[in-house]
Amino acid sequence: MLRVNIKKTFPEFELDIAFEAGPGITGILGPSGSGKSLTLECIAGIDKPDEGKIELNGRILFDKEKHMDIKTRHRHTGYMFQHYALFPHLTVKQNLAFGLKGRPKKEIEEKTAAFLKKIKMEGFENRYPAELSGGQKQRVALARTLITEPSCLLLDEPFSALDPDTKELVMEEFLSFLHDHFHGVVLLVTHNMAEADLLCDNVILYRNGKVLQQDPKKEVLKHAVARQDARNPAAIRI
Numbered sequence: 001m002l003r004v005n006i007k008k009t010f011p012e013f014e015l016d017i018a019f020e021a022g023p024g025i026t027g028i029l030g031p032s033g034s035g036k037s038l039t040l041e042c043i044a045g046i047d048k049p050d051e052g053k054i055e056l057n058g059r060i061l062f063d064k065e066k067h068m069d070i071k072t073r074h075r076h077t078g079y080m081f082q083h084y085a086l087f088p089h090l091t092v093k094q095n096l097a098f099g100l101k102g103r104p105k106k107e108i109e110e111k112t113a114a115f116l117k118k119i120k121m122e123g124f125e126n127r128y129p130a131e132l133s134g135g136q137k138q139r140v141a142l143a144r145t146l147i148t149e150p151s152c153l154l155l156d157e158p159f160s161a162l163d164p165d166t167k168e169l170v171m172e173e174f175l176s177f178l179h180d181h182f183h184g185v186v187l188l189v190t191h192n193m194a195e196a197d198l199l200c201d202n203v204i205l206y207r208n209g210k211v212l213q214q215d216p217k218k219e220v221l222k223h224a225v226a227r228q229d230a231r232n233p234a235a236i237r238i
């Protein structure tokens, strides 16, 4: 279980949110600039809230009052950025091994081989990201995040770089891969309602740095659809 109750203030924006997320995929859905990425960055420890508390499976990651701020690499969170963020100068295998730096060579060899198999990319280990399709890059990026065995996956618009033709197939593969290989909390940031509908169990709706609604997907989307701009069905108006 992930519990988040934080505040962060900038001159022109304030994030002030509280939510809980259990196992399964929880979507954070909201318009551009509503604080979705900032939330993930605070949970991952890349950014720091001004106030509040973040707890993962009973372990405090951040607590302003208790002066606790666990370093990113010790948070057991796996963060996957928009546009994959694979290292272009590293091969598939080197990208996978990146998060295992400092571990025994044998463990690195075994884990990278096991993950290459899981993502069905044996034989591609020496290719560079530029030599892969969008879906393949997405699988490598996900595997690189999962190889460190996180308790919580933080996915920031993981499908935004894919073209519409391959997107649906990649999302279906992604769902079945997660179902087979990951059983923790997944937070998935999106501003696309159709994506939230396909992928998420629960949805947290953001507006202007605040949580507008948190419920099972069907409840949230029912109300969001009612507010939707009929001329632009892909956009959400909340």
Ligand SMILES: Nc1ncnc2c1ncn2[C@@H]1O[C@H](COP(=O)(O)OP(=O)(O)OP(=O)(O)O)[C@@H](O)[C@H]1O
Residues within 6 Å of the ligand: 010, 011, 013, 030, 031, 032, 033, 034, 035, 036, 037, 038, 039, 191
């Ligand atoms: N370092 C910073 N200094 C000032 N303002 C910031 C800083 N970081 C984020 N913000 C502001 O916080 C707000 C939320 O940004 P965030 O990136 O979380 O939005 P988002 O919901 O992820 O948007 P998008 O869907 O466009 O990625 C924005 O208005 C942004 O300008």
